[in-house]
Amino acid sequence: MKAGFWVAPDGEDAAMTVMPIGGEPPLRARKLNFLATSSAEEMIRRCRRTAMLLPELAEALALQRADQKGRLFDITDYPDDEKELITHALGEGEVAGVAALSNGITARMQEAVMAGVWRIRFTDAQGRLAADYVEVASIPAVVRQVCSALPATISPGPAPAGAMNVVPVLTEIGDRISRYRDGEPAHVITFSLFPMSPEDMTFLQETLGAGPVQLTSRGYGTCRAVATGVRNAWSVQFYNAMDTIILDTLEICDIPSVAIAAEEDFRDSEARLREIEEAYFK
Numbered sequence: 001m002k003a004g005f006w007v008a009p010d011g012e013d014a015a016m017t018v019m020p021i022g023g024e025p026p027l028r029a030r031k032l033n034f035l036a037t038s039s040a041e042e043m044i045r046r047c048r049r050t051a052m053l054l055p056e057l058a059e060a061l062a063l064q065r066a067d068q069k070g071r072l073f074d075i076t077d078y079p080d081d082e083k084e085l086i087t088h089a090l091g092e093g094e095v096a097g098v099a100a101l102s103n104g105i106t107a108r109m110q111e112a113v114m115a116g117v118w119r120i121r122f123t124d125a126q127g128r129l130a131a132d133y134v135e136v137a138s139i140p141a142v143v144r145q146v147c148s149a150l151p152a153t154i155s156p157g158p159a160p161a162g163a164m165n166v167v168p169v170l171t172e173i174g175d176r177i178s179r180y181r182d183g184e185p186a187h188v189i190t191f192s193l194f195p196m197s198p199e200d201m202t203f204l205q206e207t208l209g210a211g212p213v214q215l216t217s218r219g220y221g222t223c224r225a226v227a228t229g230v231r232n233a234w235s236v237q238f239y240n241a242m243d244t245i246i247l248d249t250l251e252i253c254d255i256p257s258v259a260i261a262a263e264e265d266f267r268d269s270e271a272r273l274r275e276i277e278e279a280y281f282k
Contacts, residue, residue: 034088035280050085051281060136061270066263070137097215107142114269116261138261146212150231156207162199176252186253215259225256
C-alpha cells in the first residue's frame with residue numbers, strides 16, 4: 001500500500017501536487033561570496049538604498065519575537081540593480097513556498113540564509129509583479145492571512161465502498177480542529193504507520209480539499225507542508241535523498257514547525273546580517 005496523504009494519479013508513486021500554481025521555488029542555498037567580488041563592490045557603491053535597508057532589517061530582527069506580528073519592508077519601487085544586490089545579500093535559505101490569494105494574486109516566498117528574513121514577491125494572474133517585500137517574521141503574514149480564511153469544520157459524506165479507516169480518522173480530525181487554539185502543540189496523525197486503503201485516501205482528500213499554501217523545507221532532508229482546504233489541517237511529508245516519502249503525516253496546527261523561524265533564529269540572524277553589513281557595506 002502506498003504512503004501519501006495525497007494519492008498519486010494513475011498509479012504513480014510520487015505524491016500529487018496539491019497546488020498546481022507553478023513549479024517549486026528554488027531552494028538551493030545561495031552563497032554570499034558574490035559580495036566579495038569587484039562587480040559587487042561597484043554595485044554596492046551605487047546601491048545606497050540596499051546599504052540603508054540592511055541595518056533596518058538587523059534592528060527589526062533584534063526586536064522580533066516568534067509570537068509577534070512581523071515587519072514588512074516594501075522594495076517594490078527599488079531599481080533592478082538594488083533588488084539584485086538585496087538578493088545576493090540575503091541569499092536563499094532552507095524554506096520556500098507559494099500562497100494563492102482569493103483575488104488571483106500569487107505570493108512566492110523565499111527565506112534568506114538568515115532565518116526569519118523572507119523575500120515575498122506577489123504576482124498577478126498574468127505573472128506580472130504586483131509587489132515585492134522583505135519581511136522579518138517567523139512566517140510571512142500572507143500564510144496566516146490565507147489560512148485564517150479557510151473553514152474550520154468538515155462535513156464528510158457517506159464513506160465509499162472499500163473504505164477501511166477513513167471514518168474514524170475524519171472524526172478525529174474534525175474533533176481536533178474544533179478544539180485547536182493557535183499556539184498549542186501540533187496533533188499529528190501518521191499515515192505511514194496507519195492502514196489506509198486507496199479508497200480511504202481518496203475520500204479523505206476529497207473531504208478536506210486542497211488548500212492555498214505549499215511550503216518546502218530543505219534542512220536535514222526535504223519536508224513538504226501543504227495546507228488542506230480546512231483551517232489548521234496540514235499534509236506534512238518527509239522525503240529521503242531519492243525523493244521517496246519516509247514519513248507521511250497530517251498535522252493539526254496553525255503552521256507546521258518545520259517552516260517557522262524560532263526565537264533564537266532572530267538573534268542569530270541579526271548577528272549574521274550585521275557581520276555582512278560591516279564586511280561589505282561600510
